[in-house]
Amino acid sequence: MSDLLAARGQMAMSLAFHIIFAVLGIGMPLLMVLAEREWMRTGEPVWLDLAKRWAKGTAILFAVGAVSGTVLSFELGLLWPGFMEYAGAIIGMPFSLEGFAFFTEAIFLGVYLYGWNRLTPRAHWWSGVAVTVSGTISGVFVVLANAWMNAPTGFRLVDGRPVDIDPIAAMLNPAALPQALHMTLAAFAATGIAIAGISAVALRRDPTIQVHRAALRLALWVAVPASLLQVVSGDLSAKFLAKHQPVKLAAMEGHFETARGAALRLGGIPDEAAGTTPYAIEIPKMLSVLAFGDPDAEVQGLNAVPRDEWPPVRITHLAFQVMVGLGTLMAFASLWVVVCWVRRRDVVADRRLLTLLAWLMPAGFIAVEAGWVVTEVGRQPWIIQGVMRTADAVTPMPGLAAPFALFTLLYLFLGTVVCWLLWTQIVKGHADA
Amino acid sequence: MPEASPTAVGIATLVMVALNAYVVLGGADFGAGVWDLLARGPRAERQRAAIADGIGPIWEANHVWLIFVVVLLFSCFPPVYAHLSVVLHIPLTLMLVGVVLRGSAFTFRAYDSTDSPVQRHWGRIFAVSSTVTPVLLGMCVGANASGALAVPVDGDFVARYVAPWLSPFTVTIGLLGLAVFAFLAAVYLAVEITEPDLQEDFRSMALRAAVAVAGLALAGLWFGRGTLAEVTAALTGRPLTLLFQTLTAIAAVTTLGALWRRRYRLAQGAAIVQVSGIVWGWGYAQYPALVPGVHTIGSAAAPEVTLRLVAIGTAVGLVILLPSLAYLFRLFKAETTRPFVRVDTAEHPLPPRPKVPR
Numbered sequence: 001m002s003d004l005l006a007a008r009g010q011m012a013m014s015l016a017f018h019i020i021f022a023v024l025g026i027g028m029p030l031l032m033v034l035a036e037r038e039w040m041r042t043g044e045p046v047w048l049d050l051a052k053r054w055a056k057g058t059a060i061l062f063a064v065g066a067v068s069g070t071v072l073s074f075e076l077g078l079l080w081p082g083f084m085e086y087a088g089a090i091i092g093m094p095f096s097l098e099g100f101a102f103f104t105e106a107i108f109l110g111v112y113l114y115g116w117n118r119l120t121p122r123a124h125w126w127s128g129v130a131v132t133v134s135g136t137i138s139g140v141f142v143v144l145a146n147a148w149m150n151a152p153t154g155f156r157l158v159d160g161r162p163v164d165i166d167p168i169a170a171m172l173n174p175a176a177l178p179q180a181l182h183m184t185l186a187a188f189a190a191t192g193i194a195i196a197g198i199s200a201v202a203l204r205r206d207p208t209i210q211v212h213r214a215a216l217r218l219a220l221w222v223a224v225p226a227s228l229l230q231v232v233s234g235d236l237s238a239k240f241l242a243k244h245q246p247v248k249l250a251a252m253e254g255h256f257e258t259a260r261g262a263a264l265r266l267g268g269i270p271d272e273a274a275g276t277t278p279y280a281i282e283i284p285k286m287l288s289v290l291a292f293g294d295p296d297a298e299v300q301g302l303n304a305v306p307r308d309e310w311p312p313v314r315i316t317h318l319a320f321q322v323m324v325g326l327g328t329l330m331a332f333a334s335l336w337v338v339v340c341w342v343r344r345r346d347v348v349a350d351r352r353l354l355t356l357l358a359w360l361m362p363a364g365f366i367a368v369e370a371g372w373v374v375t376e377v378g379r380q381p382w383i384i385q386g387v388m389r390t391a392d393a394v395t396p397m398p399g400l401a402a403p404f405a406l407f408t409l410l411y412l413f414l415g416t417v418v419c420w421l422l423w424t425q426i427v428k429g430h431a432d433a
Numbered sequence: 434m435p436e437a438s439p440t441a442v443g444i445a446t447l448v449m450v451a452l453n454a455y456v457v458l459g460g461a462d463f464g465a466g467v468w469d470l471l472a473r474g475p476r477a478e479r480q481r482a483a484i485a486d487g488i489g490p491i492w493e494a495n496h497v498w499l500i501f502v503v504v505l506l507f508s509c510f511p512p513v514y515a516h517l518s519v520v521l522h523i524p525l526t527l528m529l530v531g532v533v534l535r536g537s538a539f540t541f542r543a544y545d546s547t548d549s550p551v552q553r554h555w556g557r558i559f560a561v562s563s564t565v566t567p568v569l570l571g572m573c574v575g576a577n578a579s580g581a582l583a584v585p586v587d588g589d590f591v592a593r594y595v596a597p598w599l600s601p602f603t604v605t606i607g608l609l610g611l612a613v614f615a616f617l618a619a620v621y622l623a624v625e626i627t628e629p630d631l632q633e634d635f636r637s638m639a640l641r642a643a644v645a646v647a648g649l650a651l652a653g654l655w656f657g658r659g660t661l662a663e664v665t666a667a668l669t670g671r672p673l674t675l676l677f678q679t680l681t682a683i684a685a686v687t688t689l690g691a692l693w694r695r696r697y698r699l700a701q702g703a704a705i706v707q708v709s710g711i712v713w714g715w716g717y718a719q720y721p722a723l724v725p726g727v728h729t730i731g732s733a734a735a736p737e738v739t740l741r742l743v744a745i746g747t748a749v750g751l752v753i754l755l756p757s758l759a760y761l762f763r764l765f766k767a768e769t770t771r772p773f774v775r776v777d778t779a780e781h782p783l784p785p786r787p788k789v790p791r
Binding site: 056059060063064066067068069070071073074076077078081082084085086087088089090091092093095096097098099100102103104106107108110111114115118119130165166167168395396397398399403406407410414417421425 | 494496497499500501503504505507508509511512514515516517518519522525526529530532533534535536537539540541543544590594735736738739742743746747750753754757758760761764765
């Protein structure tokens with residue numbers, strides 16, 4: 001394995017691991033404060049039980065998210081010193097702000113978890129709100145820094161060096177809004193659908209378990225609006241890509257030849273050598289509509305740029321299909337729930353809906369992972385779109401397969417432990433309650 | 434050598450403040466893990482419980498200071514961050530493994546209440562990684578202070594990636610870091626604990642650690658006598674040096690005396706001054722070099738606009754952060770008869786709470 005590949009592998013693995021905890025670290029506190037709010041409102045013990053279970057889960061997930069996030073802040077330099085030396089001064093701003101948001105989150109999580117009997121109920125609830133808000137903001141700041149890698153702004157290149165640096169313009173780059181919106185909604189949708197799925201499994205067996213009925217209700221409050229809005233946000237992202245990263249969009253679509261009235265491809269396996277995407281279902285003119293809102297608009301194909309500027313087309317295309325497919329299913333399930341709500345029908349009574357939700361339990365997380373593959377692999381060979389190649393950013397240190405192997409083993413171990421802990425401490429307890 | 438702007442010097446000072454906070458807050462958490470590992474005798478389990486209670490609500494917040502140091506370095510002094518990341522790749526990677534294992538094991542131990550043998554394993558992982566991580570951190574600091582990070586670019590693997598951080602001097606500084614953390618932890622625990630027998634235990638731990646700190650500091654001077662010649666010359670030639678040294682010495686004597694006479698609050702204050710004195714003494718001696726022989730504040734600083742924005746961002750951030758932090762500490766470190774409750778466990782059932790009228 002080449003050192004560059006090992007570095008990319010380690011970064012991908014660390015991000016793939018961390019993003020699960022980041023997403024849950026945004027979604028779980030919201031569920032936790034919603035449950036506590038219901039308890040304060042109604043005084044029903046089932047809500048307190050839920051709030052405490054979810055708080056426990058938040059604590060475990062936050063701890064792992066915090067340490068894996070610390071690892072990433074070091075890995076940026078350990079693996080990509082060339083990138084950080086170049087970009088640190090330009091995108092350090094959102095990272096600094098993220099530091100403060102994360103700090104605030106850590107403080108109020110400590111207050112929340114250990115302060116049940118030291119605060120008034122109202123103050124305790126507000127400390128949970130502070131965790132939710134600062135967690136969400138901290139996620140947004142990290143995404144802003146990543147967005148800059150896709151749409152680098154806020155500097156001028158003179159002899160290969162950045163000058164006239166404007167960190168504010170860099171932070172508010174064109175990718176900032178679409179990416180931050182898409183990721184934040186993804187966090188709420190993925191967490192909500194996962195919790196709803198867990199409860200759906202239990203309610204299919206016994207529809208009377210109070211704690212699962214309560215959990216399902218709150219989880220759907222979060223998941224349904226997020227999953228539906230995600231469709232709009234996805235469209236915003238497509239329009240951004242068409243304008244700023246046409247090569248990534250072309251790879252996502254397996255679109256090789258520049259064409260007017262381009263068709264949208266569902267499925268298919270891109271063949272880079274032949275420059276075609278066989279086995280795809282094609283919807284005429286749809287890609288032009290989605291990219292530019294005009295059925296006859298010209299959509300740039302991969303052939304418009306030299307081969308050495310192509311991302312791995314097959315991976316990007318397939319990951320995109322997975323993300324969109326699962327996102328569509330989640331939106332469909334959400335619509336179904338809305339129909340139930342409008343008709344004042346009990347969601348739990350609809351066994352087919354429960355089955356769908358149960359199957360969708362991991363869908364949000366798979367979609368998030370696939371989405372990150374699209375955004376990161378789709379940007380290759382660039383680490384900063386059009387400015388710096390990934391190969392030029394990697395550390396000169398040889399033998400990078402060793403740390404890659406080390407962190408892979410470490411994270412496999414941690415992942416197993418976390419799953420086991422969440423299962424024994426939180427999910428299984430529901431049945432006993 | 435480019436002249437450093439006042440903003441750059443200000444941010445470099447901020448890095449030192451964050452590092453200082455990490456040492457006196459996060460460092461004590463590491464040190465507490467060391468005592469968890471070394472707990473022996475009939476009161477070992479009670480000592481461990483006291484340690485867990487002392488760290489509990491505040492440990493996550495304490496460790497964010499490290500992230501601050503990293504973030505300030507890469508936004509405001511990007512070449513320094515890049516250089517350190519390349520040369521110190523191996524010890525930093527190992528340190529990260531320690532950070533991951535320590536942080537997760539502590540939480541897993543707290544929430545894994547199913548059976549005690551498993552909990553003991555988590556406790557052991559927590560304690561061992563608490564001990565190893567500070568040594569690696571100290572080695573990195575020692576390597577930087579000794580000027581060994583001015584690495585020849587044409588050297589072989591060992592010369593470029595191992596030799597700079599692996600020497601008798603860096604190992605001594607690593608152990609010194611460990612001793613300092615353990616010392617702080619024992620002093621803090623002696624303040625927090627109310628049971629007299631445990632308090633005596635932590636007092637004797639603090640005294641032993643103080644001896645280790647003094648011994649290792651002397652050893653560090655001995656091993657560093659050649660490489661540190663430049664630093665020592667700077668140390669003796671600067672006007673504020675004498676102030677730092679005197680302050681650190683007075684604080685050290687005060688800590689020992691206060692521990693001896695069982696005046697724990699005073700010992701805590703003096704220990705913080707003493708350790709901060711060491712941190713700032715090192716920073717001041719190295720000034721204006723960030724990586725001696727490679728980068729100074731002036732040569733590595735990001736453009737002024739970035740520095741200014743980060744300074745403004747930090748000022749605004751601190752307005753939110755400091756009151757929150759004060760609240761956290763007041764809530765859990767103030768003297769009160771009510772224990773704090775970690776979510777809900779069998780040992781700490783949550784008292785019923787009245788319904789809130791809307």
